[in-house]
Amino acid sequence: MAVIAGLAAAGHPYLLAGHADPGNIGMEQVRLASSLVEDLRRADAAAGADQLCDVAIQVHTRLSSWAAGASYSRDVGDALQSALADLGIQAAWLAIDADRRPEARPYLNEAITRARIADDPRVEVRALTQLSMLLRESQPGESLHCAEAALRVSAGWATPRLTALLHLRRAHAHAVLRDVSGFSREMTKARRELERGPHEDDPGFVHFVNSQELNGIEGLSYLAMDRPGRAAQSFHAIIASPSPDHRRNQIYYTVHLSEAAYQQGDINGAARTALDVLPAVTRINSGRVSRHLARLRSNLATSRQATTAARQFVDAYDQAVSL
Secondary structure, three states: OHHEEEOOOOEOOHOOOHHHHHHHHOOOHHHHHHHHHHHHHHHHHHHOOOHHHHHHHHHHHHHHHHHOOOOOOOOHHHHHHHHHHHHHHHHHHHHOOOOOOOHHHEEEEHHHHHHHOOHHHHHHHHHHHHHHHHHHHHHHHHHHHHHHHHHHHOOOOOOHHHHHHHHHHHHHHHOOOOOOHHHHHHHHHHHHHHHHOOOOOOOOOOOOOHHHHHHHHHHHHHHOOOOOHHHHHHHHHHHHHHHOOHHHHHHHHHHHHHHHHHOOOOHHHHHHHHHHHHHHHHHHHHHHHHHHHHHHHHHHHHHHOOOOOOOHHHHHHHHHHHO
């Protein structure tokens, strides 16, 4: 609850407390909604989405109700559509990280519609980027199409980091499709764009696109292509050079490092890495990360190669989740 208290302290009680419909909406309310998205983004990067997902959904519902019943000018209306779309995209991402993926798709579909109503290609690109990620495992072909559409919409104004993110989305989808050449081609493009560095026009949602994320997507892609040894190299690079502003992502990729070791048959290595990261996992609120670690615990507990290290991790995990 400390995270939610922090959002209220940051100046958002008006949106969080459930005030009655304002009757008239001005730019001040729109700016509050936009600043809430930024604060949700920062809180999520540090601690995960479990406590934030319902907050974003509730505020999105409240603001949507206001938009349907209040009066406002044409300029405010366009800005409100964009703000609602951006908030919906954030709610969708938080649902993904909270391991509530089925709830995410409607928010992204709505966000694309609202972005087009407001003629806001930047928000539309963000929604397509998030949709590409959501569909990657279940519909990798559609994931590719979403990333391609985002590249097309953003042609002419995308910053290098945004372009790098879209190529990473395509690279991972190619990996799920076992298209090695497509994966390699998109990773090369992503790396080239990322090397161009940050830009003053970078949209806020690409804040996490750095060398850690590139190595992480590379590692996840190699896991998808059944190359756990190569995946482990990418995940080790993250541990060697952590990104302190993106703690949740670092923990997420460390859990996958343990998974890569397990897939290589290195039971002791998997257990030791998992035991090392366990305290960090228990201190964040990410259903997605917790699910991956729980799956690893199950694999190690039932492994035919039972080792002392594996038993130590399983015991420590069971004790941690029982508290």
